[in-house]
Amino acid sequence: xxxxxxxxxxxxxxxxxxxxxxxxxxxxxxxxxxxxxxxxxxxxxxxxxxxxxxxxxxxxxxxxxxxxxxxxxxxxxxxxxxxxxxxxxxxxxxxxxxxxxxxxxxxxxxxxxxxxxxxxxxxxxxxxxxxxxxxxxxxxxxxxxxxxxxxxxxxxxxxxxxxxxxxxxxxxxxxxxxxxxxxxxxxxxxxxxxxxxxxxxxxxxxxxxxxxxxxxxxxxxxxxxxxxxxxxxxxxxxxxxxxxxxxxxxxxxxxxxxxxxxxxxxxxxxxxxxxxxxxxxxxxxxxxxxxxxxxxxxxxxxxxxxxxxxxxxxxxxxxxxxxxxxxxxxxxxxxxxxxxxxxxxxxxxxxx
Numbered sequence: 001x002x003x004x005x006x007x008x009x010x011x012x013x014x015x016x017x018x019x020x021x022x023x024x025x026x027x028x029x030x031x032x033x034x035x036x037x038x039x040x041x042x043x044x045x046x047x048x049x050x051x052x053x054x055x056x057x058x059x060x061x062x063x064x065x066x067x068x069x070x071x072x073x074x075x076x077x078x079x080x081x082x083x084x085x086x087x088x089x090x091x092x093x094x095x096x097x098x099x100x101x102x103x104x105x106x107x108x109x110x111x112x113x114x115x116x117x118x119x120x121x122x123x124x125x126x127x128x129x130x131x132x133x134x135x136x137x138x139x140x141x142x143x144x145x146x147x148x149x150x151x152x153x154x155x156x157x158x159x160x161x162x163x164x165x166x167x168x169x170x171x172x173x174x175x176x177x178x179x180x181x182x183x184x185x186x187x188x189x190x191x192x193x194x195x196x197x198x199x200x201x202x203x204x205x206x207x208x209x210x211x212x213x214x215x216x217x218x219x220x221x222x223x224x225x226x227x228x229x230x231x232x233x234x235x236x237x238x239x240x241x242x243x244x245x246x247x248x249x250x251x252x253x254x255x256x257x258x259x260x261x262x263x264x265x266x267x268x269x270x271x272x273x274x275x276x277x278x279x280x281x282x283x284x285x286x287x288x289x290x291x292x293x294x295x296x297x298x299x300x301x302x303x304x305x306x307x308x309x310x311x312x313x314x315x316x317x318x319x320x321x322x323x324x325x326x327x328x329x330x331x332x333x334x335x336x337x338x339x340x341x342x343x344x345x346x347x348x349x350x351x352x
Contacts, residue, residue: 036096043098059109074242077106123329130319146340157278166226174245180205186252197313218295225292240342259327267335270307
């Protein structure tokens with residue numbers, strides 16, 4: 001095992017389309033196809049300390065604004081999360097102590113970065129009563145720069161080419177391509193109206209029992225239109241797209257982040273209908289095959305209903321608790337802020 005002592009890109013660093021992946025990323029990635037016991041046998045305490053130091057250095061560089069370090073950080077976390085979201089065809093490192101240490105360092109740095117972007121005192125300014133609190137959530141979203149972002153209402157609607165839409169759909173796959181699994185993870189431990197709302201949402205995602213109408217299946221039809229190959233996804237995703245997917249998995253997977261997941265997923269659903277109207281307009285403008293946009297047509301209507309049900313049956317009951325109010329607001333702001341960064345970088349002016 002070749003030693004990596006710091007997070008700086010070395011002569012053997014891998015360069016993807018969207019950033020440099022230090023050798024550290026490839027070294028840790030090599031663990032993922034081994035059993036947890038094998039990894040922990042082959043990575044003794046001294047090696048684990050070295051790896052932790054290198055991951056911490058990577059995180060520090062990402063925090064300082066190093067774009068390649070941020071990309072490597074989120075790329076590695078996304079690869080690790082596949083252990084928990086993809087059925088393997090062989091041994092995996094899921095459960096490894098060494099890998100858990102790396103995962104926690106990446107997660108802690110990601111969490112700290114999201115919290116640092118929240119305006120001081122904003123969450124604390126939210127009302128204590130559920131209905132005023134919900135109004136505050138919606139008002140905060142409407143006043144955020146991401147609301148009716150020009151990427152959708154101008155660029156996608158009026159200017160995007162077929163290649164622009166192809167690239168956009170690949171980035172969106174990190175959430176839309178597995179939304180059903182996110183809901184399934186999120187609902188564990190819930191009860192009452194919240195559990196029923198998440199279940200109803202999930203059943204809609206399952207095509208109400210018709211396998212041909214399962215929403216992830218419909219979403220994947222888009223890639224047939226654009227002839228996107230499986231090996232394109234990993235290399236095409238930007239750091240901020242990877243972050244969006246990683247936040248969704250993190251919040252839905254861990255019970256301690258249930259409140260944050262309520263805010264994050266609810267805001268995701270609430271913003272979708274307005275955004276997808278512009279995608280549909282672009283699709284028609286470009287004369288693309290109707291079969292590729294069934295998913296978006298469905299979600300213009302369904303997600304309006306889902307958002308209303310989510311606010312009434314999930315947010316309002318939870319908002320009686322100060323702990324839940326804080327977490328829901330935090331997750332909402334994580335979604336708004338991360339979505340803004342993602343869309344800002346997709347604007348043509350950002351690429352010029």
